[in-house]
Amino acid sequence: MKLTGREKSSLIFEGVITVILLILLNMAVLTIIQDVIQSNPGVTSGIFMIKQSLKIGPMQAQIWSYQRVLIIFLVLIDVWVVWWRLRRRYHLYLMNHIIGELHYIAQGHLDHRIPFRLKGSEQHVITSVNALVDSAVQSMDDERKIEKSKDELITNVSHDLRTPLTSIIGYLGLIEDKQYQNEEDILKYTHIAYEKAKQMKNLVDDLFEYTKVQQHGAPVNIMWVDLNQLLEQLTASFALEADRRGIKISSKVVPNPLMIEADPEKLGRVFNNLVANAFKYGNGASYIRITAHQEQDKVVVKVANDGTPIPEKAQSHLFERFYRAEASRSRATGGTGLGLAIVKSIVDLHHGQVTVSSDADETAFIVTLPLKQEQINE
Template sequence: MLNVSLVVMADFAIKSNPGMESGIFIIKQALQIGPYHTQIWSYQRWVVGFLVLIDIWVIVWRLRRRYAQYQLQHIIRELHYIAQGHFDHRISFKVRGEQQQVITSVNSLVDSAIQSMDDERKIEQSKDELITNVSHDLRTPLTSIIGYLGLIEDEQYHSQEDLLKYTHTAYEKATQMKSLVEDLFEYTKVRQTSAPLNIMSVNLDQMLEQLAASFELEASKKNITMSAETKPSNLMIQADAEKLGRLFSNLIANGLKYGDGATYIKLTAQQKNNEVQVYVSNDGAKIPEKSQNHLFERFYRVEESRSKATGGTGLGLAIVQGIVDLHHGNVKVESNEKETSFVVTIPIGYQADQAN
């Protein structure tokens, strides 16, 4: 109806203006082609055609706009569904244009949120496990300390020898607790990636020789020989000397505790390009393959080594892993029937902005 009204109005305007009507007639006469003087001009046809094109454009625009609104409403419904707790749901349909970017962003956001929730859940679980393990490891020696001191308090001993025995046992248990607390404190420090390192130039050759000498007396009691070798000699690296010393001390102590039947512990360092590899090796019993992938987990100990004589805190190798991570290196274990080696690889030059 609108188109008809416009045509009628245009026709009335032309007919009511003789000059315009005369001009249009002249144009029509000039636009005749062929032997039959076919006219290609008719303002009514042109006006109608133009209006039809406008109508088609308006219809297409409205349909596309309505479809875009429908897609947006569908996306909003999907978002509401996910927000209700269906975090495993994703917006699966494909659209064109900017709305597809919205869908992709929403799916990525949900994936990121789920990952963050899982990480937070694992952190909470890890904290609970840490508290449980520490509580268990502290309660056992603490119970013994209280028990033996209680016997002394109640004078439940028959001789000076019994008294010394009780106090000695309480002292050993207290020392065990102190070791656990120190290891736990060191573990929490090395797990803080933002903790500052005291980076300095370290002569690795001298450090390994000093470490071998410091453990020589303890090793000799078990008929184990200590040795250290660095290639090239006087190899200098950039590292935190205190933490690096703790790292290798833990590995040596681990070999002394668990290297059943070992006759030697060798510290061997060699430079490879811009890295240094340090091997802490012994010829003791092989570490079971099923345990090798778990050695650096906190509180993990190989089942065969759980005894009063050798059982440690279970944090030594976890501390090693933390110190290696702070230096942007890696550590692994290689164990067979002949030899067990812990291989530490760290960059020679420390870079504070280097990714872990």
């Protein structure tokens, strides 16, 4: 960092004033010491004796004079004082420049950083200030994202709730106004209202589950779980749906039994959502296969089907809440767009990973989980 012309002039002026004051002070000190020595014969005799005893070389040269020693001592002190005052003033100017930069940032120029490269404590101050500004900007960006995320959440939930609610009110309104021909119409209207109400309940349940697992410090009930038993129960619960659709659903776990530390309720929700997702969106699928195997200290579970592949551009967005690869899917399947977001949140709670791969042959969701959970609540 370079000092301004005014600061350099001030530094030179202070150095000159300091030298002048020190010269006057030295002259006063020398005068006082000279008067003390001359007015005290004993001191004068002692100095003379010391001077006579300090001789060097064959010529017995005298190298000691109290005036000379005193002047040298005072000069050394003067040099140190001048250096100290100039250095102190220089560091003061550096801090003033740093404070000026900080004021500039505080005025709203949050993209600005202190550019100086110094040595010593000043550089630590600069590094700390820049780091603090970076942290503040990051926090502000995170807060904006959270606020935007909340707004999007409210908007999406409102939209998804309003659609079935409008249908419920409409059909019940027809019954209320007696705009039906016969009992068959009444049953038809109530059935539609009932299905729409179930759709709303599914959305509310998914939303509740999503917000619960998204909360910081969400409770996780960790215990040993037999993964083979969990997946067999899951396939059994979907067996009727699979038979109705003409899909073969199966599970295979190696080794058997395969024990894993996890929250059984949440882990069951993960694979339930993945299988339900395969039923909803795997159009034309002939099978849904759930396989699990152990790789060292991890477990890899794969939920695969041979239905309609997921577009490549959509795969990176599947785990975002309310995202749907096709805009029409919500109406066609009753999906909330939260199922895969819940899957990712629960897998994250278990320190695992979930990925997707899809091509013309097969679509697979792969969940990787650690065998043991260490201090998961922390």
